[in-house]
């Protein structure tokens with residue numbers, strides 16, 4: 001699923017892409033909200049290397065003039081701006097503010113908000129991040145209502161429903177244009193299974209369904225061709241994928257959560273969205289979207305992408321009895337977290 005995007009990154013970085021000049025003409029404006037943060041900076045770097053991006057708009061409440069000035073020295077075809085809520089944009093001639101940051105954007109990636117510290121759940125971030133996401137999505141509704149929104153800010157299981165309610169209230173909600181980014185779960189599952197099978201991770205593509213928090217994350221290892229782990233290994237791999245975020249939070253010991261792997265995952269997700277916008281008809285990736293596959297109103301599953309975002313929420317095929325057990329456990333939690341977001345947006 002990701003090997004093409006990964007190859008393009010290497011090509012762009014070494015400036016040898018034979019696609020470079022032709023795809024630059026199809027480049028889109030991409031806005032990163034929270035661009036000065038732990039995820040935002042490396043994500044902006046990767047997007048600056050993308051031949052699918054013509055304009056990179058970095059927005060944050062602090063630091064974006066410096067991020068943008070720094071990125072602007074990278075010799076790729078895209079322009080870059082650093083936007084702050086008030087005065088002090090970069091370049092100085094550029095209008096500052098969220099309106100300038102968002103106007104004309106085709107894709108908006110949102111990693112704005114606080115990360116976890118050891119001992120916290122993603123839901124513990126709700127009180128701070130719910131309001132941040134609500135405010136930013138209101139601005140998206142006002143200034144780029146047709147953009148695809150890719151929500152990274154946690155808790156994704158609640159922030160995506162918040163975004164949906166905000167967009168509905170503004171009269172611009174399109175389910176195909178609102179996605180929670182669960183790509184990091186797929187990256188982790190691919191990495192862990194490839195190691196277990198002695199394979200190159202690029203040859204593995206695990207479907208990960210559900211949500212993005214603990215047991216709501218469900219990797220479908222039964223669907224990986226040639227993979228038949230012992231019960232014990234399957235349990236260990238499943239739980240490691242579900243709690244991969246905690247592994248990083250613990251190792252960072254108070255300095256935050258996954259940033260570099262998330263930047264990579266956010267870049268892969270965005271590249272695939274852009275590739276579909278530019279006409280590719282083979283783009284399928286997991287995303288947390290409005291869904292009728294289960295009785296949870298939002299659910300992550302493989303989705304087909306086209307020029308306007310998600311064109312089909314695909315099913316997830318047959319799952320094993322072991323996976324069904326996790327699914328039964330997950331759904332009440334997931335529905336509760338979704339409802340919490342909906343209630344917040346409507347209070």
Ligand SMILES: NC(=O)c1ccc[n+]([C@@H]2O[C@H](COP(=O)([O-])OP(=O)(O)OC[C@H]3O[C@@H](n4cnc5c(N)ncnc54)[C@H](O)[C@@H]3O)[C@@H](O)[C@H]2O)c1
Nearest residue numbers: 034036037038039060061112113114115152153154184262
């Ligand atoms: N979906 C996933 O798989 C995934 C993975 C990793 C992290 N995350 C989440 O991503 C979020 C960001 O993580 P991080 O490590 O980059 O945090 P960080 O604190 O390093 O960066 C967050 C940035 O958001 C900015 N910000 C805060 N309020 C803002 C606002 N109103 N408008 C614009 N920018 C604003 C901050 O100034 C900061 O620069 C967290 O909520 C984290 O839990 C999600």
Ligand SMILES: O=C(O)C[C@H](O)C(=O)O
Nearest residue numbers: 116154244245246257258
């Ligand atoms: O674990 C976190 O809090 C961050 C992110 O959701 C992750 O999965 O790494």
